[in-house]
Amino acid sequence: MLPRALLLSLLPSLALFAWAQDGSVTGATSSAAAAGYSCDPTKCKLPTCNCASTSPPGGLNGFVVFTADDAVQSYTIDAVNQFLAHRQNPNGCVPRMTYYTSLNYTNYTLVTDWFVAGNEIADHTMTHVGTPPADEINGNLIALNALAGIPLKSIIGFRAPFLEYSVDTLKLLYAAGFTYESSSASAIPVTDPGTDAFWPYTLDNGMANDCLEVNNSCKGQPVLPGFWEFPMYAFFDSAGAAGPHLMDPWLDIAAGNTAINDSATLEYMKNTFTAHYNGNRQPIGLYTHPVHLSTTYPGVNPSNSTINMINEFLDWAQEQQDVWIVSNEQILAWVQNPVPVSQLDTVTALQCSTPQVPATQKICNGIPGNENGLLELCDFPDFPFFTCYGCPQVEPTVDEPNPPQNVPSGGQARFRLPTNCSTPFWDPVAGNCICSSSNCAFTDNARPIGPNGANLTGGGTGGSAAASASTTAAYVPFNGRGFALPPGVWAATGVAAVGAFVGMWGVWGFL
Numbered sequence: 001m002l003p004r005a006l007l008l009s010l011l012p013s014l015a016l017f018a019w020a021q022d023g024s025v026t027g028a029t030s031s032a033a034a035a036g037y038s039c040d041p042t043k044c045k046l047p048t049c050n051c052a053s054t055s056p057p058g059g060l061n062g063f064v065v066f067t068a069d070d071a072v073q074s075y076t077i078d079a080v081n082q083f084l085a086h087r088q089n090p091n092g093c094v095p096r097m098t099y100y101t102s103l104n105y106t107n108y109t110l111v112t113d114w115f116v117a118g119n120e121i122a123d124h125t126m127t128h129v130g131t132p133p134a135d136e137i138n139g140n141l142i143a144l145n146a147l148a149g150i151p152l153k154s155i156i157g158f159r160a161p162f163l164e165y166s167v168d169t170l171k172l173l174y175a176a177g178f179t180y181e182s183s184s185a186s187a188i189p190v191t192d193p194g195t196d197a198f199w200p201y202t203l204d205n206g207m208a209n210d211c212l213e214v215n216n217s218c219k220g221q222p223v224l225p226g227f228w229e230f231p232m233y234a235f236f237d238s239a240g241a242a243g244p245h246l247m248d249p250w251l252d253i254a255a256g257n258t259a260i261n262d263s264a265t266l267e268y269m270k271n272t273f274t275a276h277y278n279g280n281r282q283p284i285g286l287y288t289h290p291v292h293l294s295t296t297y298p299g300v301n302p303s304n305s306t307i308n309m310i311n312e313f314l315d316w317a318q319e320q321q322d323v324w325i326v327s328n329e330q331i332l333a334w335v336q337n338p339v340p341v342s343q344l345d346t347v348t349a350l351q352c353s354t355p356q357v358p359a360t361q362k363i364c365n366g367i368p369g370n371e372n373g374l375l376e377l378c379d380f381p382d383f384p385f386f387t388c389y390g391c392p393q394v395e396p397t398v399d400e401p402n403p404p405q406n407v408p409s410g411g412q413a414r415f416r417l418p419t420n421c422s423t424p425f426w427d428p429v430a431g432n433c434i435c436s437s438s439n440c441a442f443t444d445n446a447r448p449i450g451p452n453g454a455n456l457t458g459g460g461t462g463g464s465a466a467a468s469a470s471t472t473a474a475y476v477p478f479n480g481r482g483f484a485l486p487p488g489v490w491a492a493t494g495v496a497a498v499g500a501f502v503g504m505w506g507v508w509g510f511l
Ligand SMILES: [Zn+2]
Pocket: 069, 070, 124, 128, 160, 161, 162, 509, 510, 511
């Protein structure tokens, strides 16, 4: 391995390289002619079927989707938290987001924690390969279940690395029981009559996005009944249809500029939001690679101006009436069973709840205060990680995503999550479910939103716009709540991660 100083010195240029190859679209990826799409809404009905349509399925809510891609590490969680942890949705809940997780360099215990905190964990392949084979997709499911304790039934979504997918990818996901896929682009503005900004739709009648990009797609293909496609909605700069920005738009140069200009980015993000909001309210997506915005990863120095700009955008969006920051899973739940604003109280997916586990109980359950001291360190040389569920003898691979457990001599194997217990209540040390009845499970923390959406104002940061909102809790970095690595491990992890970064950049990418 190279000396650490050398590795660190290599990082900035590699980071720039990754930025340069970051995912982007340069124009329309579909057209009405290429789509050749037809769907009979009298036959294709919710909740199991939905035609590709620009019209909202229910009332006019405003949804801002927040997603992150790639490995889960403390510095990526911190990066997400600097945008979401201090916010509230109209029902008083901290916004949830979707993390499309790939497993190389992932610290499994943080996946557990992030899931137990209410976020969606989704599949982004094991080793981050585009147009992935089945082993890459399914191995991710198996490893996330075995080593992060994520119930298989909770992993319902997929995003392809580099957004590279094929019709076969969609068929593999369908066969594996996924509910939705979210790699396709909507890159024609909603103000264009031929827009492809469709609400999530099922593939009963084939794809209607990316028809110019993906072979043998569209014109009725592929037919995958009940399987959902969730397009990624681009922002558009002053060049309009010729200026789409999809992932990490803040890393792009806006039309009319010669360098990254946060003011210009903010302006076009607001303009695109407004076009959606004043129209059919298709979701707006903040599709992030959080490593670029990390202030705690050595060698990455994000612009404070950019971080502030993203928060300013979210502040502004939350000041609009009925705007929610959500995960893909939450929107999909609403699309499948849409209700008007006045009935949003009834949407379980939008509520928040706390597992009833006493703070003093020692249980390795994804809650930092409970699991402190109970994590196992799996000290593999290229990417060490922590887990509650017992270290494997070898690192998980595509060929062996769930290797046999490494049981210390005289020790006891950890028990993996069974299908009949929720993650925060499963004790992997004792092999015991501490809550198996519905009445001891979760406490609902959602604030009543009032009849006819009376409390559905913005001001989600606890500001003056929401007088009835409860006080917003102070921002606490997620891994500051009792999760700590033993002394010396951070440094070792840093070196290992950087080494891996150098070794893997060609295939690692950031999409
Ligand atoms: Zn990726």
